[in-house]
Amino acid sequence: MGEFKNIVVNGKIDAYIRSQTAPQLPAQRKLVERTHALGDLAEMQIPHEQGMLLTLLVKILAAELVVEVGTFTGYSGLSLALGLAAGGKVITLDRSEEWLDLASEAWQEAGVAELIEFRLGPARESLFALPDSPEIDLAFIDADKVGYIDYWEQLVPRLRAGGLILADNVLYRGEAADDNATGNARAIREFNDHVLADRRVESVLLPVADGLTIARKRTR
Numbered sequence: 001m002g003e004f005k006n007i008v009v010n011g012k013i014d015a016y017i018r019s020q021t022a023p024q025l026p027a028q029r030k031l032v033e034r035t036h037a038l039g040d041l042a043e044m045q046i047p048h049e050q051g052m053l054l055t056l057l058v059k060i061l062a063a064e065l066v067v068e069v070g071t072f073t074g075y076s077g078l079s080l081a082l083g084l085a086a087g088g089k090v091i092t093l094d095r096s097e098e099w100l101d102l103a104s105e106a107w108q109e110a111g112v113a114e115l116i117e118f119r120l121g122p123a124r125e126s127l128f129a130l131p132d133s134p135e136i137d138l139a140f141i142d143a144d145k146v147g148y149i150d151y152w153e154q155l156v157p158r159l160r161a162g163g164l165i166l167a168d169n170v171l172y173r174g175e176a177a178d179d180n181a182t183g184n185a186r187a188i189r190e191f192n193d194h195v196l197a198d199r200r201v202e203s204v205l206l207p208v209a210d211g212l213t214i215a216r217k218r219t220r
């Protein structure tokens with residue numbers, strides 16, 4: 001009884017979820033429209049309710065240092081920055097600056113541009129260049145799926161005790177649940193197993209958008 005509580009979210013329910021989430025800022029709405037104009041690529045952008053969840057988690061932690069892997073057009077970076085405590089910053093990493101103008105414009109418009117530092121290059125190298133000290137309050141991984149375990153391994157030691165590490169697309173359109181998954185879905189499956197076996201954190205995998213893992217670094 002109560003084994004399958006999760007519902008299948010169709011378009012109508014999806015729209016309802018969005019309508020019952022705190023409204024987007026004009027800068028967020030505009031960024032969604034501009035990203036949409038990029039065509040199929042736009043599906044890389046996190047949806048508004050996930051952005052709101054990121055903002056809330058950053059606020060709950062009173063986070064001062066947030067690291068994001070995968071900037072794209074900046075929606076998630078903006079959501080993270082909106083939650084920062086006074087004096088806080090988001091460091092966001094991407095190997096491409098193709099969409100940086102779109103991101104910067106939205107960050108300016110929302111009044112958070114000064115709080116966001118973009119670092120260009122392969123995430124593996126940008127993460128390696130971060131200080132070793134455990135001072136990150138929250139990290140969000142949303143880039144190439146085959147890199148997730150590497151990013152996780154670089155981020156968890158740099159996370160403060162009690163800090164959160166989040167990973168996006170952990171259901172990979174549902175394909176990650178398939179024993180015979182291949183390609184990116186296989187990489188995500190291996191990542192999910194890696195997270196579950198990691199005693200440094202306690203975690204939950206949630207059906208938020210394309211699947212979101214939220215893990216907290218243990219305090220003891």
Ligand SMILES: C[S@@+](CC[C@H](N)C(=O)[O-])C[C@H]1O[C@@H](n2cnc3c(N)ncnc32)[C@H](O)[C@@H]1O
Nearest residue numbers: 044045046070072075076094095122123143144
């Ligand atoms: C799914 S998108 C990120 C979406 C973004 N979080 C948002 O909500 O708008 C993935 C991003 O990761 C970047 N990326 C992919 N592989 C990367 C790598 N090895 N190093 C750094 N960035 C990478 C891509 O250029 C792309 O912008």
